[in-house]
Amino acid sequence: MRGANERKTVKARRLRQVDNDAEALLWSDLRGRRLNGLKFVRQFAIGPYYADFACREKMLVVEVDGSQHVGSEYDQKRNEFMRINGWSVARFWNVDVIGEREAVLETILAACEGRLSERVSAADFTYLPAAERP
Numbered sequence: 001m002r003g004a005n006e007r008k009t010v011k012a013r014r015l016r017q018v019d020n021d022a023e024a025l026l027w028s029d030l031r032g033r034r035l036n037g038l039k040f041v042r043q044f045a046i047g048p049y050y051a052d053f054a055c056r057e058k059m060l061v062v063e064v065d066g067s068q069h070v071g072s073e074y075d076q077k078r079n080e081f082m083r084i085n086g087w088s089v090a091r092f093w094n095v096d097v098i099g100e101r102e103a104v105l106e107t108i109l110a111a112c113e114g115r116l117s118e119r120v121s122a123a124d125f126t127y128l129p130a131a132e133r134p
Helices: 006-017 021-033 073-084 094-099 101-112
Strands: 041-046 049-055 060-065 088-093 125-128
Touching: 021 049, 021 060, 021 094, 021 101, 049 073, 060 094, 060 101, 073 088, 073 125, 088 094, 088 101, 094 101, 101 125
Parallel strands: 060 088
Antiparallel strands: 041 049, 049 060, 088 125
């Protein structure tokens, strides 16, 4: 049986301590299976990257982004790594999580239920379905 990776656990704990207002607000709606019984975790390690939120059962990563993420090559590499490894990625802006929380939650639920399955690349939202396996 594989044990925990202590280095990744320490980093994830550190990241959870510095979440922003939007992340804290969204976490209050995702934690404890509050969204249709789906279990989400915070700062989940996927390879060398950490997802803000992840639903392992549905293989969905949810990211809450600020303006520093606009056009980020790092985020593009990270998204592609997650997609290739079977994860779908939904990226929301902080301002939308704060001001349009119900719509954000409905979008997350749609992704989990398979109602959102096509790639979406809009100014205020990005959804990248997991890469298809050959």
